[in-house]
Amino acid sequence: MVEYSIDDALNVIGFGRLHYLIFFGCFTQQMFVSNEQFGISLVIVAASCDYYVDEHRMSWLMVATFAAQACSSHFMGYQADKIGRRKLMLIASMSCMTASFISSLMPEFWSFLVMRFIMGIFVPGPGMAVLTYLSEFTKFKLRPKVINFLYYAIGVSLMYMAGKQDIRVKIHKNYAITSWRILMWLQLVPGIVSCIIFTCTPESPKYYLSVGKPDKAYAVLEKCCRSSKGKDVTLKSLGIDSLRPPETYALETTKTGCARVWEETKPIFTPPILKPMMLITVTLFLLFATGFGLTVWIPRALKWGNDIHKELILCDMIDEAHAKNITFTESPCHLSMRTLHASIYLGACAILFSVLITVLFVWTHRKIILLLMASLSVAGGLMLNFVKIHELVIVGCVFLTVPALSSIRLALSVLIDAIPTHLRSKAVSLATMFGRVGVLVASMYVGYTLSWNCFVTFNMFVVFMTGVILLVSLLPFDGRTGSRTAL
Numbered sequence: 001m002v003e004y005s006i007d008d009a010l011n012v013i014g015f016g017r018l019h020y021l022i023f024f025g026c027f028t029q030q031m032f033v034s035n036e037q038f039g040i041s042l043v044i045v046a047a048s049c050d051y052y053v054d055e056h057r058m059s060w061l062m063v064a065t066f067a068a069q070a071c072s073s074h075f076m077g078y079q080a081d082k083i084g085r086r087k088l089m090l091i092a093s094m095s096c097m098t099a100s101f102i103s104s105l106m107p108e109f110w111s112f113l114v115m116r117f118i119m120g121i122f123v124p125g126p127g128m129a130v131l132t133y134l135s136e137f138t139k140f141k142l143r144p145k146v147i148n149f150l151y152y153a154i155g156v157s158l159m160y161m162a163g164k165q166d167i168r169v170k171i172h173k174n175y176a177i178t179s180w181r182i183l184m185w186l187q188l189v190p191g192i193v194s195c196i197i198f199t200c201t202p203e204s205p206k207y208y209l210s211v212g213k214p215d216k217a218y219a220v221l222e223k224c225c226r227s228s229k230g231k232d233v234t235l236k237s238l239g240i241d242s243l244r245p246p247e248t249y250a251l252e253t254t255k256t257g258c259a260r261v262w263e264e265t266k267p268i269f270t271p272p273i274l275k276p277m278m279l280i281t282v283t284l285f286l287l288f289a290t291g292f293g294l295t296v297w298i299p300r301a302l303k304w305g306n307d308i309h310k311e312l313i314l315c316d317m318i319d320e321a322h323a324k325n326i327t328f329t330e331s332p333c334h335l336s337m338r339t340l341h342a343s344i345y346l347g348a349c350a351i352l353f354s355v356l357i358t359v360l361f362v363w364t365h366r367k368i369i370l371l372l373m374a375s376l377s378v379a380g381g382l383m384l385n386f387v388k389i390h391e392l393v394i395v396g397c398v399f400l401t402v403p404a405l406s407s408i409r410l411a412l413s414v415l416i417d418a419i420p421t422h423l424r425s426k427a428v429s430l431a432t433m434f435g436r437v438g439v440l441v442a443s444m445y446v447g448y449t450l451s452w453n454c455f456v457t458f459n460m461f462v463v464f465m466t467g468v469i470l471l472v473s474l475l476p477f478d479g480r481t482g483s484r485t486a487l
Contacts, residue, residue, distance in 0.1 A: 003241065003242050003243070003244045004240045004243060004244060005243070005244045006205060006206055006209060006217065006221070006243055006244070006246075006449060007139065007140050008277070009221055009235070009240050010137070010138070010139040010143075010221075010224075011139045011140070011240075012240065013027070013139075013221065013224050013225050013228050013229070013238075014139070014228045015138070015142065015228065016224065016227040016228025016229070017227040018201070018223060018224050018228070019137055019224065019227070019228070021201060022133070022134060022137055022195060022201050023134060023146065023149070023150070023195060024199035025194050025198050025201060026130045026133060026134040026150055027150060027152070027153045028067075028088065028153070028190040028193045028194040028195070029093065029126050029130045029190070029191065029194035029198075030127075030130050030150055030151075030153035030154070030189070030244060031125060031153040031154075031156055031157045031158075031160070031190040031194075032093065032097075032187070032190040032191030032194060033126055033130070034127070034153060034154045034157035034192065035128045035160070035161060035187035035188075035191075036096065036100060036119065036123055036187060037065075037292060038154075038157060038158055038161065038292075039157075039161045039183065039184070039187045040061070040062075040065070040116070041109075042161055042162065042180075042183065042343060043180045043183055043184060044058060044061065044180075047180045050180075051108065051109040052109065052465055053109065056447055056448075057109060057201075058289070058297075058443075058447060059444050059446070059447025059448065060113065061113055061116060061442060061474060062293075062439065062440070062443035062444075062447075063417050063440050063443055064113050064114075064116060064117040064120065065102060065116050065117065065120040066120065066292075066296075066436045066437075066439040066440045066443065067117070067120070067440055068117045068118070068119075068120030068121045068123075068135070069120045069121070069124050069127075069433075069436045070124050070433050070436040070437050070440065071121070071123040071429070071432035072106070072120075072121045072122070072124055072125075073128070073429045073432055073436060074261070074265070074426065074429050074433055075261070076088065076092060076124045076125040076128060076129070076429055077124075077128055077425040077426040077427070077428060077429025077430065078261050078264070078265070078425075078426055078429070079125075080125070080128065080129045080423045080425035080429070081133065081207075081210070081422060081423070081424070081426055082265075083205055084195055084203045084204065084207050085132050085133035085136070085203070085204050085425065086129075086133060086198055086201065086202070086203045086204065086448050087127045087203070088125050088129050089125060089126045089130065089133065089194075089198060090195060090198055090199070091125070091128040092122045092123075092124075092125025092126050092129070093122070093125065093191050093194065094195060094197055095122040096119055096123055096125070096126065096191070097188050097191050097192070098242060099118045099119035099121075099122065100114055100115075100119045100187065100188060101184075101185065101188060102115050103119060103184070104116030104181045104184035104185060104420065105116075105181070108228075113295070117360070119186070124429060124432065124433070124436075126191075126194075127432065128425060128428050128429045128432055129425065130150070130299060131147065131150075131409070131412055131416065132204070132416065132424050132425050132428060133204055134146065134147070134150060135147060136204040136205065136206040136207065136412070136414050136421070136424075137205075137272060140417075142431045143362055143416070143417065144361065144366055144413045145358065145423065147409050147410070147412070147413045147416075148221075148354055148357050148358055148409060148410060148413075149354070149358070150408060151334055151350075151354050151357075151405075151408075151410075152350075152351055152354045154347075154350050154405060155345065155346075155347045155348065155349070155350030155351035155352075155353075155354060155463035156351065157190075157347065158343050158346045158347030158350060159343070159344050159347030159348060160186075160190075160347075161183065161186075161343060162343040162344045162347070163376065173184040178269050192410045194314070202219075202220045202223060203216075203220065204220075205217040205218075205221050205224075205243075205370075206421045207421070208220065209243060209245065209246055209421065210246055210420075210421040210422040211422075214242070214243050214245065218235065218242065218243055219244055221235060221240075221243070222234060225238065228267060243283070246420065246421055246422070264358075264426070265423075265426050265430070267423060268419070268423055268426060268427050268430065273418060273419060273423070275425075276415060276418040276475070277415065277418075277419075277427060277430075277431070278412060279471055279474055280312065280412070280414055280415045280431055281430070281431045281434050281476055282413055282434075282467075282471055283411050283468055283471045283472060284408065284412070284431050284432065284434060284435035284438070285435055285437065285438040285467060286438060286464040286465065286467050287404045287405075287408050287411060287435065287436045287438075287440060287467050287473075288432075288435030288436060288438040288439050288442075289399065289439060289461070289464055290377065290401060290436035290442070290464050290465055291401055291404035291407075291408060291462045292404075292435075292438075292439045292442075293406035293438060293439040293440075293441070293442025293443050293445075293446070294400065294401050294406070294442060294446065294461055295346065295401045295405065297446050297450075298346070298397050298401065311388045311389055311390060311441055312388055312459070313384070313385070313386065313387065313388055313393075314317065314384050314393050314396070314397075314454070315384070315385075315455050315457075315458065317393075317434060317455035318451075318454050319454060327422050331404035346397075346398060346401070347401060349398045349402045350402050350405060350406060352407055353373070353402050353403060353405075353406040357369055357373075357410065360372070366410060366413070366414060367472060367475055368470045369410060370407055370410060370468075370475075371453035371469060371472050371473065372469040373403035373404070373406055373407045373449065374403065374404075374407065374466075374469045374472065375469065376399055376403040376467050377399065377401075377403040377404050377465040377468075378399055378462055378465045378466055378469070379472070380395075380396050380397070380398065380399025380400035380401075380403070381396070381399075381400040381434040381458060381459065381461055381462035382395040382462060383395070383396035383399065383467065384397070384400065384458055385399075385455070385458075385459070400458075400461060400462075400465075407468075408435070411472075412428060412431065412432070414475065415427055415428060416428065426457065440463075445457070445460070462477060462485065469474070477486055
């Protein structure tokens with residue numbers, strides 16, 4: 001009887017119709033998560049008059065949302081390793097959509113903030129599980145490339161959210177559904193689509209193996225095999241009679257509650273896992289801070305440019321807006337086409353950078369690509385110190401933020417390859433938890449320093465991305481295919 005490891009079996013099976021369905025489900029799920037994280041940057045500009053949102057309120061909204069994500073992130077990873085990736089995604093994404101819909105109906109800022117906090121509790125579930133779920137159906141050599149294709153969803157999301165903003169539906173003499181509320185409902189559509197798809201897809205075979213259910217893992221791979229090779233082809237006909245058990249299993253423990261969570265998490269902080277875990281965790285802190293933390297401020301900063309009507313350096317434009325006491329609650333309560341174009345540009349550039357990464361995989365490896373993206377981000381940040389033409393200011397903002405965003409999934413793919421299956425979701429959730437702490441720090445930092453010294457505000461992110469270059473340079477060379485042995 002021939003016994004195969006699950007990675008060898010996936011190698012033989014290839015990438016078939018079921019894999020494409022899973023990829024599309026993960027793509028729409030990632031799009032929904034991105035809508036919830038980035039869509040707020042457009043929503044809150046349009047809602048400024050309804051909620052009287054200034055820089056400080058914007059900071060607190062971001063802090064509430066990402067603090068909730070940071071608090072629940074590890075628990076979501078623990079549950080994904082315990083109950084399964086697919087089940088966790090379905091429960092968390094439906095809860096997230098419910099909270100998001102309720103938040104769109106809130107009449108004033110503080111109730112809106114509370115509901116966004118509740119929504120933020122559930123976001124880490126699909127945000128983390130979508131990576132582990134997709135990667136565990138993908139053969140090893142394709143994994144970094146497929147995860148990079150998943151990142152295209154962020155670019156599509158940014159373009160999707162930049163819809164028409166002047167819709168207003170009056171339903172009562174004292175109440176009207178304004179454009180930003182409708183925009184929040186449209187954010188939910190990809191999430192609904194992904195949940196429908198995931199009801200038709202199986203659980204991860206690697207998860208089944210990690211919890212001691214090899215028969216179920218074999219049945220899932222059998223389904224993948226028939227979708228890839230044809231309905232008459234079976235695993236046995238390919239010479240795969242059974243699956244080799246994983247080398248490591250989850251530790252059995254009699255502890256309960258937080259003590260049990262820590263006992264099952266502790267192996268992550270032991271060699272040889274410790275080094276890639278720490279390097280990627282700190283890298284993600286800086287990438288999230290620059291990518292997510294700064295991107296949500298870009299539409300607001302560029303809106304000042306529309307109110308000033310001058311071609312100035314970004315920081316001079318912001319300083320003049322403060323000098324003239326222009327606030328977001330005083331400026332027009334709608335999104336101008338220029339601001340919407342900025343979101344569309346960000347989305348288009350996110351897709352272009354993903355295409356660039358895909359092309360670069362042909363010639364080089366993951367480490368070099370990460371170094372290149374960080375270098376482009378540094379160049380974009382430095383560019384904002386001297387360019388005055390509005391279009392070039394947008395280019396500088398794009399180069400500062402989008403390469404950082406495009407590097408997040410790539411950096412996580414390094415971690416996914418280095419961590420055993422039964423620890424994978426916990427490791428990814430811990431790393432992204434620190435990433436979300438980076439967003440918290442960045443949001444508060446921007447909110448409280450932008451009016452004090454804009455040049456310090458933006459150049460600190462240049463320092464962050466320089467730090468990413470140093471950290472990535474410490475990662476081992478991983479070869480063109482991202483070899484596991486490199487880690």
